Amino acid sequence: MRDKIKEQISALVDGELDANERPLLIKQIEADESLQAEWERYHLISDVLKGHLAHRASPGFAESVRENIEQEPLVQVSQARKLFQSNALKYVGGIGIAASVAIVSVLIALPDTPVINGNSQQVASTVTAPLSQEWVRVSGTRWDVKQPAVESRLNSYLVNHNEYSNGMQGVLPYARIVGYDSEKK
Amino acid sequence: MITPLRALVFLLLITPAVSWSEDNSREAHEWLVRMSQAAQMLNYEGTFIYLHNGRLETMQIVHKFGDKGEQERLFSLNGVAREIVRDNSKITCILPDDKSVVVDKSRPKKLFPDDLTSKDVMRLEQYYKFELGEQDRIAGRKTQQVLVKPRDGYRFGYRLWLDSETGLLLKSDMVNETGEPIEQIMFTRIDYSAVISDKALMPELMGKQYKWFEHEKDTVEAMELEKGWDVENSPEGFMMTERGRRRLPAGKMPVEHFVYSDGLATVSVYIEKVEEQNDLMQGVSYMGAVHVFANVVNDHQVTVVGEVPAETVEFIGNSVRYKTSD
Numbered sequence: 001m002r003d004k005i006k007e008q009i010s011a012l013v014d015g016e017l018d019a020n021e022r023p024l025l026i027k028q029i030e031a032d033e034s035l036q037a038e039w040e041r042y043h044l045i046s047d048v049l050k051g052h053l054a055h056r057a058s059p060g061f062a063e064s065v066r067e068n069i070e071q072e073p074l075v076q077v078s079q080a081r082k083l084f085q086s087n088a089l090k091y092v093g094g095i096g097i098a099a100s101v102a103i104v105s106v107l108i109a110l111p112d113t114p115v116i117n118g119n120s121q122q123v124a125s126t127v128t129a130p131l132s133q134e135w136v137r138v139s140g141t142r143w144d145v146k147q148p149a150v151e152s153r154l155n156s157y158l159v160n161h162n163e164y165s166n167g168m169q170g171v172l173p174y175a176r177i178v179g180y181d182s183e184k185k
Numbered sequence: 186m187i188t189p190l191r192a193l194v195f196l197l198l199i200t201p202a203v204s205w206s207e208d209n210s211r212e213a214h215e216w217l218v219r220m221s222q223a224a225q226m227l228n229y230e231g232t233f234i235y236l237h238n239g240r241l242e243t244m245q246i247v248h249k250f251g252d253k254g255e256q257e258r259l260f261s262l263n264g265v266a267r268e269i270v271r272d273n274s275k276i277t278c279i280l281p282d283d284k285s286v287v288v289d290k291s292r293p294k295k296l297f298p299d300d301l302t303s304k305d306v307m308r309l310e311q312y313y314k315f316e317l318g319e320q321d322r323i324a325g326r327k328t329q330q331v332l333v334k335p336r337d338g339y340r341f342g343y344r345l346w347l348d349s350e351t352g353l354l355l356k357s358d359m360v361n362e363t364g365e366p367i368e369q370i371m372f373t374r375i376d377y378s379a380v381i382s383d384k385a386l387m388p389e390l391m392g393k394q395y396k397w398f399e400h401e402k403d404t405v406e407a408m409e410l411e412k413g414w415d416v417e418n419s420p421e422g423f424m425m426t427e428r429g430r431r432r433l434p435a436g437k438m439p440v441e442h443f444v445y446s447d448g449l450a451t452v453s454v455y456i457e458k459v460e461e462q463n464d465l466m467q468g469v470s471y472m473g474a475v476h477v478f479a480n481v482v483n484d485h486q487v488t489v490v491g492e493v494p495a496e497t498v499e500f501i502g503n504s505v506r507y508k509t510s511d
Contacts, residue, residue, distance in 0.1 A: 149464045154488070156287055156398060156433045157455050158475065159278055161490045163292045164427065164444045165451035171246055172357065172370055173492075174259045175235040176473050177278055178267040179242040 006038060013042040213315040213331050214301050219352030220331075220345070221296035226250045227353060230385070231324070231375035232262070237368045237473040249381040258386045268388045279388055279395075288399040289433075296354075298448075309448045312336055312422040321346055323355040324372040333449070338362045339420040339497045340450045341474055351377065359474045361494065368473040414441050414456055418504040420497055422447035445491075445501065452491030452501055459486045469495050478502035 008025050011017040017025065029035045155177075162173035228249050235242045243262040248255070254273040261267050268279040276291040298305040309315075318330025327349040335342045342364070346356035356371040411430065419425075427444040433455075441456040459465055465486055466479045478489045478498035482505050489502040 149461065150466055152283070152285070152398070153433075153457075153464070154477065155278075155280075156289070157453065157477075157488055157490050158472075159276065159287050159289050160431075160433055160442075160455075161451070161453040163276065163289060164453060165446075165492065171233070171259060172235075172359070172368065172474075174257075174269045174271070175233075175242075175244055175370060176237075176368075176475060178244055178259055178261045178269055179235050179237075179240075179264075 005035065009035065009038055010042050013039070209317050210310075210315045211301070213317045213333075214297075214306060216317070216329060216331050216347055216352070217297040217315070217345075218299060218301065220347050220354050221299070223348070223352035224296055224354065225255060225294070227351060227377060228379070228381055229353065229375060229377050230379040230381060231372050233370055233372040235368075235370050236366075243373075247381055247385050249386060256386050258388070260389065266389070270386065270388050277388070281395075283396075284394065285396045285398060288397065305448055308422075312340060312447050313342070313449065318344070320349070323348075324375050326350070326355060326375065328355055335362065337421070338494060339422070339500070340447060340493055341367065348375075359492070411441055411456075413507050413509060414443075415506050415508065416443055416445070416454060416501060416504050417506055418500070419445055419452075420500050423450075423452060423497075423501070426451075450491065450493045450497075452489060452493055452497060454501060454505065455486075455488045455490070456482075456505065457486050457488075458484070469499060471495065480505070483507040 005025070005028065008017055008021060009029070012022065012025060029039055159177065162177070165173060228251075230245075230247045232243060232245050235244060242264065245260055245262055247258045249257070255271075256273075257269075257271045259269045259271075265280075265282045267281065270277045270279075271291055273293075274291060276289050278287040280287065300306070313336060314332075314334040316332040316334070318332045321328050321330055323346050328346040329349050331343075331345045331347060333343040333345070342360045342362075344358040344360060344366075345354055347353065348355050353375070355375065357369070358366040359368045360366050416425070423445040424447070425443060426446045427442075429442050430439050431442055432439050438458050438460075441454075443454040443456075445452040445454070465481055467481055468479060470477045470479075474492045476491060476493060476495045476498045478495070478501075480487045480489075480502045485507070487502060487505045489498040489505075491498055
């Protein structure tokens with residue numbers, strides 16, 4: 001039984017498994033960790049045979065990528081902090097003007113960034129002008145604005161801007177639109 | 186004292202270094218021209234990952250070059266099934282989560298100037314350093330690395346991996362001044378042999394109940410400019426390349442649009458009268474390497490958008506002025 005499954009996995013890795021056998025096998029692999037390890041091993045074997053060894057992923061690679069991504073403090077976050085701090089200071093400085101013309105107030109907040117919490121609270125409490133618009137910066141994967149009108153305006157700016165931008169980005173501008181906030185509920 | 190012999194030794198030491206760097210830079214340019222042509226003219230189908238802000242996404246792309254010109258379809262393989270379909274005349278973005286479809290005019294794309302002796306390339310050299318990198322292997326293909334390094338903090342750099350045979354861009358890192366990646370794209374599978382059917386270029390989902398935001402025809406460039414608006418200053422190297430008044434798909438009001446470019450990085454300035462005070466905004470935000478700075482000037486919303494550092498969009502955004510004619 002076990003050997004038969006192994007044979008099937010080997011055939012699947014090589015793309016030689018019958019289409020009607022695939023769904024059941026994939027379910028079995030999903031449900032069984034040892035079969036998942038088997039699946040990785042067969043891929044390794046296949047990579048070695050095809051001479052791709054230098055680029056193989058280590059065992060448990062998929063899992064570790066997922067975990068790392070969840071935990072990783074990001075490059076961009078540290079940058080954002082710097083940016084934010086400089087902005088926060090400017091906003092504090094410009095509050096008088098902002099309040100007097102009663103324009104928009106801005107509250108930019110980063111999650112999990114205790115360093116700047118003090119700053120952002122300071123901004124929040126000093127700005128007493130009506131908070132007509134909160135523009136919250138989350139982790140930077142999307143415009144997090146409350147008004148759908150604002151969001152769709154930013155989206156259409158981005159789509160339009162992409163058509164004017166030449167540069168070496170290749171598919172990147174489109175990837176941004178397609179993938180920009182897959183976690184949005 | 187400098188003897189002739191010493192001078193000779195000195196020359197021998199210095200000459201190869203200079204010409205090496207020139208050769209290296211020229212070779213890098215040649216690779217970029219190949220890359221630019223490959224992106225337009227090849228037929229291919231592939232899967233790539235997009236890594237940004239700690240999120241990893243997988244997408245598929247189909248690209249065809251034929252009698253209808255360029256046609257391209259790009260869709261997400263995980264999460265919300267967003268799609269983009271692009272041809273020579275328009276770009277259609279299908280956003281199922283917002284139940285909306287955004288359609289805009291498409292414009293021809295050039296990744297790099299074709300003519301290496303042109304002024305454009307000489308101008309680029311002022312703001313970026315071009316170098317040939319190492320050879321590597323991506324998606325099972327041999328690749329040549331090309332490095333584009335910004336000379337100041339107002340633009341981002343690139344590390345590019347090009348298919349050694351076809352020139353297609355298979356991996357690209359957009360990097361900040363210190364070389365840290367901000368956005369990365371990497372093909373994990375590429376197929377140049379696939380015959381691309383028309384069906385493969387059709388969007389998979391297109392809800393009837395979706396809200397459509399479409400360009401009204403020809404209202405765009407014909408509109409008269411609002412002359413009072415001006416961008417007084419921009420970071421070195423950024424020059425105005427276009428200016429127009431357009432109606433964007435989602436907006437009711439016409440938008441003043443300035444385009445600034447240093448030859449690689451592009452920044453757009455949009456100025457729009459917003460009716461609802463609640464819809465005004467101010468501040469910096471970003472999405473991957475795209476930074477946005479919003480400001481309110483003369484009761485108008487000014488929004489600066491570009492794949493440049495925040496400093497650059499802020500610089501330009503703070504230079505927008507409105508002058509009354511009298």
